Amino acid sequence: MASSDQKLTIQIAGNTVELERSLKDVSSAISASRREAGALKDELKFSPGNVELLTKRHQELTQAMELSKVKAEILREDLNKIDPQVDPKGFYKLSRQLNQAEADSRKFGRQLEVANAQLERAQSTAATFKFNTNNGIKEFRNDITGVEAAMASLGGQRSILTFNTAG
Numbered sequence: 001m002a003s004s005d006q007k008l009t010i011q012i013a014g015n016t017v018e019l020e021r022s023l024k025d026v027s028s029a030i031s032a033s034r035r036e037a038g039a040l041k042d043e044l045k046f047s048p049g050n051v052e053l054l055t056k057r058h059q060e061l062t063q064a065m066e067l068s069k070v071k072a073e074i075l076r077e078d079l080n081k082i083d084p085q086v087d088p089k090g091f092y093k094l095s096r097q098l099n100q101a102e103a104d105s106r107k108f109g110r111q112l113e114v115a116n117a118q119l120e121r122a123q124s125t126a127a128t129f130k131f132n133t134n135n136g137i138k139e140f141r142n143d144i145t146g147v148e149a150a151m152a153s154l155g156g157q158r159s160i161l162t163f164n165t166a167g
Helices: 019-046 051-080 088-126 133-153
Strands: 009-012 015-018
Touching (some): 019 051, 019 088
């Protein structure tokens, strides 16, 4: 039976790193991206059309999804090195971690699809301003009338605003 004291080392981007440390680093980066995306989601509740916040959330979700895929690949490579007959506990543990990493990646993917739709909707409406000349003038006239009424009730002079309401 394999000793649990042994540590497997893997090579990532030319650097030799212990598996547990590399997974911890990736997991902490995923958690940071998840927290930031959640905080941005909360901010978007107060400003749903804010393109800047939507873009930041999109970036955080993309990063979290990519990191989840990296974590799953690391776990998959390590799982392929373990013989389930020799180390069934280690195999089971890595299998669970791999399933969780893949589930996280899918979840981030779904959240990313929603964020994409929100971002596209915000970008398409951000540069569009529709002004209906018939209703728009009537609404503007009503707004001016409301401002005039408010000023009159506060003792303001009506002569400050002159707007021809004949139409």
